[in-house]
Amino acid sequence: MSLYLTVGYPKAELSSCDSESNLKYWLWLQGLKHLSSHKKRELLQAYGSPEKIFQLSPEQMGIAAATLSEGYGRGFDALRQKQLVRSEWMVQECLAQDIGILTWSDYRYRSMVRGYSLAPLLLFYRGTLANPIRPVVNLVADPLEQEQAISQIPRVCSYYRERGYVIATGLTFGCGSRMIEKVIEHADTLMTFCSGGLDRCYPLDSYRVLERIVEKGALVSAHALKVVPSTQRNLERDRLLGNWCDETVVLGRPDSIKASRSIRYAFEVGRGVYKAEDLERIDQNSAVAETSLTIGSAPIGSDDAALGSFLYELLRHVPMTTSDVADSLHIEEGHALRLLMDMELCGSIEGFSDGRWQVRQSASTGM
Incomplete structure (x- = not known):
């Protein structure tokens, strides 16, 4: 079906x-x-x-x-x-x-995005787009860190709502659904970016959530019809979000995979990045930023040797699941699992019962 x-x-x-x-x-x-x-x-x-x-x-x-x-x-x-x-x-x-169509020449297409070389000529939307003069804040979190993120959402949304911001977020279902629903509950005006077409509901159980998003603002995508979400399209969506938004707030751990990519994309275009815990700005020269820039800069289209070397550096910074590795390296999960198993056989990394992988302590200290 x-x-x-x-x-x-x-x-x-x-x-x-x-x-x-x-x-x-x-x-x-x-x-x-x-x-x-x-x-x-x-x-x-x-x-x-x-x-x-x-x-x-x-x-x-x-x-x-x-x-x-x-x-x-x-x-x-x-x-x-x-x-x-x-x-x-x-x-x-x-x-x-x-489905509304927002063209490059429309005044509602934010001027700050036009310097982004990969910005699409058209965006598609359902609902009502916010006034482009209003500032926009992007809320990002790793779905695996949802408990801490959910506890921070009411306070962060209240802070930005009082200052006239539009709340933006990327659409994530599965283990991230509760975070999306919490944002909908506390946002005043909402823009939610998705990576698939707007003509269909994906997945099947998301219909009511999508309805609530449209009631609060707009559901936005670079794709109009018959496009299935994918890892690559998720990356394109996250980069567009980084360009569209004035600020990015990291819910949960800033060194998580999804947060690291979003931090990198925001830094690339000079946007402010803040920790939800205290809304303190993350300095681009800080250790947190260094880790995020490392995790978010995976090579694309490289051979296994290059990917393996880069993956080793990633795992030195933060443990990852197989899915995390696939997302970070822009490869399929099967490919990621083969890389991880080869590295485990070589004794450079080890897996744990929670599904995460990290560099072996002896290998790390011996490097």
Whole structure:
């Protein structure tokens, strides 16, 4: 049985800056293959709108393609794709399913995000988006640390609510569901970012939670339709959150896997990061920051030898479960387990009954 279930929410309006006819060109531009988000934005700056890019003549397309670092041939081939059938279908599907479309040119697309090279041209949402002038705080926590996080949420939400902040968080189900529900209970205005499409309910038992999020604000995603959440999309979501929010508050331990990634993403763009325990700012040169930057900087696409070396350094800082390792190294759990078992056989790490792995004390002191 599919884990998706179609859901309905209050009607979302089209972007105030873009008509229905114009949205199909935005969807066309976003869907062009072989062109990075950065290059698509360069084209927008040069030609003014997706519709004008779509209407370029073959000669103009050649001039435009010659300026793209992806290469003339790839750029020209991308711009030759003049089909709007799928884009028109997506506009109608979003309207039918009450999914709003937020374009790069919309005033509600926060200006501070536009410096992020991977920022999507479009965001999709259900519910009501907050005034972009209001500051936004991102609440992050490792789901495995939920008891401490849950105890901190009322006080942290109260502090930021009184100061006019929008509360933002990434959508995590399973062992993180209770934290999400606690945030919903204490937030005034809420923005919750998810990593899958907004046309379906994932997982099945989350319907009521999603309804409550929409009642408090908006459910936001870089994906509109028929996209399943994944580890890679979770990472993309967390990085977008780090750029979207003015501040990040870490619930529970700041050296946990999820918190470390979020701290790194916030530091990369110069945002303030605070500990929920005392709302004290985390200094970027502190030991906590050093650990977080180490854990959050895993190599992507490396061979097993490089991944193993990096994993050893991670485990010197903090014990991890197999799932933690997979998330940190951006690999499948089976791959992570093979790495861990090889390292255990070599005597460099050891596993414990709680499912976590860490460097053997003798190996650590002998290094």
